[in-house]
Amino acid sequence: MAEPGVETLTRSSVITARAAATFDPEGRSVAAARAFVRDTLQGWGCAEIVDDAVVLTSELVTNAVVHAGTAADVRCLRGEDGVRVEVADRYPEREVPLQATGPSFGNLDSEHGRGLLLCAALASRWGVEYTPSYKQVWFQLDMPERPIGTRSAGPALPTALLPVAEDARVRVAVIQVDQAASVAAWNEDATALFGYPAEQTVGKPITDFAAWPHTPGISMGVVEALQLSRWEGSYGIRDADGRVVPVYASHLRVRDTHGEPSTVCLLVRDTERAVIQTPARPSNKDNGENRSADPFEVFIGSPAPDDLDGLLQRTVERSRDMLDADAAFLLLATDDETELEVRATTGLPSARQRFARVPVEAGTGRYGSARLPAVHDDLGAVPGAVPLLAGTGMRSVVTVPLKVEGRLTGSLGVAAEAPGRYSNEQALRLQFAADRIALAVESARLGELERLRRGSLSFLVEASDLLAGTLDRDQTLALMAQMTVPTLATWCAVYTIADQSSEPELSFVLHEDEERIDGLKALLSKIDPPEPVPTPGARIWTAPADAAHQSALRSSMRERTSGSTTPGSGVGPSLATAAAVGGETVVLPLVARNRVIGMLTLGKPSDDHFRQEILELAEDLSRRAALALDNARLYSERTAISQSLQRSLLPPELPVIPGVEVEVIYRAAGEGNEVGGDFYDLFPISDGTYGFAIGDVCGTGPEAAAVTGLARHALRLLAREGLGGPAVLERLNAAILDEGPRSRFLTLLYGELRPQDDGSARLTMVCAGHPLPLRLRQDGSVEAAAEPQTLLGVMDDLDLYEQTVTLDPGDVLLCVTDGVTERREGTRMLGDDGLAEVLATCTGLTAGAVAARILRAVERFAAAPASDDMAIVALRVPEPHA
Numbered sequence: 001m002a003e004p005g006v007e008t009l010t011r012s013s014v015i016t017a018r019a020a021a022t023f024d025p026e027g028r029s030v031a032a033a034r035a036f037v038r039d040t041l042q043g044w045g046c047a048e049i050v051d052d053a054v055v056l057t058s059e060l061v062t063n064a065v066v067h068a069g070t071a072a073d074v075r076c077l078r079g080e081d082g083v084r085v086e087v088a089d090r091y092p093e094r095e096v097p098l099q100a101t102g103p104s105f106g107n108l109d110s111e112h113g114r115g116l117l118l119c120a121a122l123a124s125r126w127g128v129e130y131t132p133s134y135k136q137v138w139f140q141l142d143m144p145e146r147p148i149g150t151r152s153a154g155p156a157l158p159t160a161l162l163p164v165a166e167d168a169r170v171r172v173a174v175i176q177v178d179q180a181a182s183v184a185a186w187n188e189d190a191t192a193l194f195g196y197p198a199e200q201t202v203g204k205p206i207t208d209f210a211a212w213p214h215t216p217g218i219s220m221g222v223v224e225a226l227q228l229s230r231w232e233g234s235y236g237i238r239d240a241d242g243r244v245v246p247v248y249a250s251h252l253r254v255r256d257t258h259g260e261p262s263t264v265c266l267l268v269r270d271t272e273r274a275v276i277q278t279p280a281r282p283s284n285k286d287n288g289e290n291r292s293a294d295p296f297e298v299f300i301g302s303p304a305p306d307d308l309d310g311l312l313q314r315t316v317e318r319s320r321d322m323l324d325a326d327a328a329f330l331l332l333a334t335d336d337e338t339e340l341e342v343r344a345t346t347g348l349p350s351a352r353q354r355f356a357r358v359p360v361e362a363g364t365g366r367y368g369s370a371r372l373p374a375v376h377d378d379l380g381a382v383p384g385a386v387p388l389l390a391g392t393g394m395r396s397v398v399t400v401p402l403k404v405e406g407r408l409t410g411s412l413g414v415a416a417e418a419p420g421r422y423s424n425e426q427a428l429r430l431q432f433a434a435d436r437i438a439l440a441v442e443s444a445r446l447g448e449l450e451r452l453r454r455g456s457l458s459f460l461v462e463a464s465d466l467l468a469g470t471l472d473r474d475q476t477l478a479l480m481a482q483m484t485v486p487t488l489a490t491w492c493a494v495y496t497i498a499d500q501s502s503e504p505e506l507s508f509v510l511h512e513d514e515e516r517i518d519g520l521k522a523l524l525s526k527i528d529p530p531e532p533v534p535t536p537g538a539r540i541w542t543a544p545a546d547a548a549h550q551s552a553l554r555s556s557m558r559e560r561t562s563g564s565t566t567p568g569s570g571v572g573p574s575l576a577t578a579a580a581v582g583g584e585t586v587v588l589p590l591v592a593r594n595r596v597i598g599m600l601t602l603g604k605p606s607d608d609h610f611r612q613e614i615l616e617l618a619e620d621l622s623r624r625a626a627l628a629l630d631n632a633r634l635y636s637e638r639t640a641i642s643q644s645l646q647r648s649l650l651p652p653e654l655p656v657i658p659g660v661e662v663e664v665i666y667r668a669a670g671e672g673n674e675v676g677g678d679f680y681d682l683f684p685i686s687d688g689t690y691g692f693a694i695g696d697v698c699g700t701g702p703e704a705a706a707v708t709g710l711a712r713h714a715l716r717l718l719a720r721e722g723l724g725g726p727a728v729l730e731r732l733n734a735a736i737l738d739e740g741p742r743s744r745f746l747t748l749l750y751g752e753l754r755p756q757d758d759g760s761a762r763l764t765m766v767c768a769g770h771p772l773p774l775r776l777r778q779d780g781s782v783e784a785a786a787e788p789q790t791l792l793g794v795m796d797d798l799d800l801y802e803q804t805v806t807l808d809p810g811d812v813l814l815c816v817t818d819g820v821t822e823r824r825e826g827t828r829m830l831g832d833d834g835l836a837e838v839l840a841t842c843t844g845l846t847a848g849a850v851a852a853r854i855l856r857a858v859e860r861f862a863a864a865p866a867s868d869d870m871a872i873v874a875l876r877v878p879e880p881h882a
Contacts, residue, residue: 064089082142195240211236248273312344325414467628481510489602504529583608592630661847677704678869695748745793778810819870825862
């Protein structure tokens with residue numbers, strides 16, 4: 001570690017000059033330090049490294065006087081092979097990242113901590129030195145090697161490759177132009193090249209002779225170029241015959257001993273430009289970087305960032321340093337050029353301003369100077385001229401447009417805390433820089449936009465698939481929120497509107513930090529919901545941020561008044577909620593079938609803004625989400641109606657029959673169906689007599705369920721009229737046939753059950769085309785308890801008869817529909833025989849156990865779910881000792 005005051009450049013170099021200055025801990029000191037280093041190195045003839053030295057000094061002094069809050073000592077040392085700059089502050093205990101700790105020195109998005117990153121990128125050597133009283137960061141920039149007596153040199157070339165001069169003698173016109181842009185001197189070579197003798201040109205405006213190529217949107221001509229300290233490029237001179245002679249010119253602005261400025265112009269034919277054209281600066285062999293002659297390009301090319309944000313950030317930092325400004329900013333135009341969006345700033349509260357938008361042409365807070373270069377000497381005299389700088393303390397500002405092929409693509413500006421800092425010359429200098437970077441910025445912006453569009457398309461495809469995969473309202477609401485947080489926003493709230501007469505209701509709230517959800521939900525519940533406006537697009541909603549800040553203020557006042565010190569009891573949660581919703585909040589309408597069914601609210605934390613592309617993506621998502629939410633609502637309503645109607649077709653609770661155990665299992669095929677084509681019923685007819693029925697209507701679904709309802713209610717009505725089984729079924733047959741084209745044939749087992757005093761049960765049954773009931777005796781034998789007869793709904797005349805069966809104690813009567821017997825697995829079918837085999841294993845079981853075993857056997861018979869309705873009715877006469 002070097003001792004303070006030891007003047008070493010490298011181990012072998014000798015110090016040939018030194019300069020030092022101390023800067024107070026205030027923001028203006030950064031610009032002063034840049035000017036000190038620039039003037040010092042220019043005076044030493046080190047123009048090639050001035051720009052890099054100024055950039056590095058700016059970052060290191062910023063760290064000292066702004067972030068560390070101490071004075072900064074800057075010392076410049078010139079040696080034989082380069083320049084060393086040392087920046088020391090009086091805050092030695094600050095942690096300084098070391099290169100050995102990892103490949104990254106800090107957060108590239110931060111406003112501080114980039115000094116060492118730039119040192120590593122730009123300097124030939126650099127280091128950090130500590131003492132008990134100060135910390136010093138130094139960097140060294142090596143001078144490019146030059147042959148003695150020359151500014152630059154190139155390789156020897158064969159004669160055939162040398163530039164061609166039109167005359168044996170090369171003519172170099174020397175024209176001197178005074179402060180009023182009039183010709184003050186005109187040499188003989190100028191007369192030979194352009195045909196005018198000196199007496200015809202001296203005293204006349206240079207614009208009478210120069211054919212200047214105006215750049216669209218810049219409004220800069222030869223007069224403005226002559227005001228620059230140095231300029232080089234091509235234009236034309238009109239000769240005495242009226243023809244335009246293309247020339248290559250090098251302008252140098254000088255002043256005489258009396259301080260009067262003028263410009264000396266050296267001109268040659270454009271084809272002979274090699275005579276005066278400044279060669280490109282040789283590359284630095286130590287770091288391999290190509291350092292062009294233009295200061296702006298030097299910074300952008302060291303090396304140029306490959307992403308838009310990095311390019312924009314470096315642009316504003318370089319622009320600030322170029323004009324010794326306190327702040328700089330860059331805004332990009334929206335696709336329709338009606339608004340400008342803040343994309344990069346330095347020296348300003350960037351978190352508060354990032355992605356903020358201002359109108360270009362009209363409206364409050366318009367950005368009136370976006371399309372042309374503009375210099376504002378004092379923003380206090382024209383408040384609102386540059387809305388971005390409101391409340392920042394900046395007084396003077398220069399802004400220039402970024403244009404590509406005449407189209408506005410952005411705006412670049414630099415600002416200072418002092419008024420009257422910038423002139424037209426500096427505006428032109430900044431415009432030159434903007435012209436050089438505009439195409440690169442636009443190319444990077446279009447590349448980013450294309451990536452965003454591809455990502456947006458993928459996002460919307462995935463969102464559509466997810467939303468289409470559910471018809472549940474609550475799940476749809478959850479999906480909407482989860483797709484937006486954190487991809488599009490920090491938090492999200494969904495409001496729903498049941499019908500046109502209902503108020504919006506807060507239905508779902510989500511925050512990327514789960515600990516913030518309850519506080520956010522409580523806050524939104526206390527404020528009025530946003531207005532359900534059907535106009536498409538996002539609109540700003542300030543109510544959450546206003547309410548959060550008011551709540552935090554009240555909590556702070558209560559805590560201060562009460563003197564409470566309990567952590568988290570008052571202002572803590574309120575401040576956390578205020579920070580969570582303190583940024584931009586937008587509302588997008590959820591419109592489906594020409595009706596507003598809700599609102600999607602997206603929010604950012606404190607001082608954040610939404611990108612325009614994100615809002616457009618959110619608008620596309622809101623349209624898809626609205627349709628999915630409305631479909632879920634319609635499905636829920638129709639399902640509720642369907643299930644309500646279906647439940648009305650099912651019998652009420654089964655009656656308790658003395659001396660008989662009853663168990664019923666019913667399964668309707670199809671999602672959402674509670675009733676199908678199969679049905680059952682058990683009801684009292686008169687004292688001691690009960691009717692029971694199990695049937696199967698042709699088909700499944702709502703159509704079959706309609707006939708089910710007809711059959712069940714008709715059976716109860718006819719049986720209670722005192723009619724016997726055959727008469728009941730004949731009248732039901734007639735009612736089915738009366739339905740005409742809507743009628744469906746029906747298989748039905750109907751019977752009447754009468755418990756007997758001896759513990760048995762007497763049954764009379766009619767089996768109209770239905771699977772035969774099976775009787776399980778106590779000895780395990782299984783037999784059919786009835787004979788098959790004609791099914792219903794096919795013919796008018798039926799010849800039906802009753803059969804009587806007595807169930808002894810321990811006997812079981814099993815009645816099923818064909819959904820049980822026709823259960824299939826490939827070519828196998830359970831059938832009547834298979835059912836009988838299962839029933840034979842149920843001896844001694846209760847009615848409930850018998851029904852459960854039958855159902856289990858049916859389900860296990862095949863792997864696929866059942867595709868037909870299924871009903872099982874088990875009647876058992878218990879044994880006396882049971």
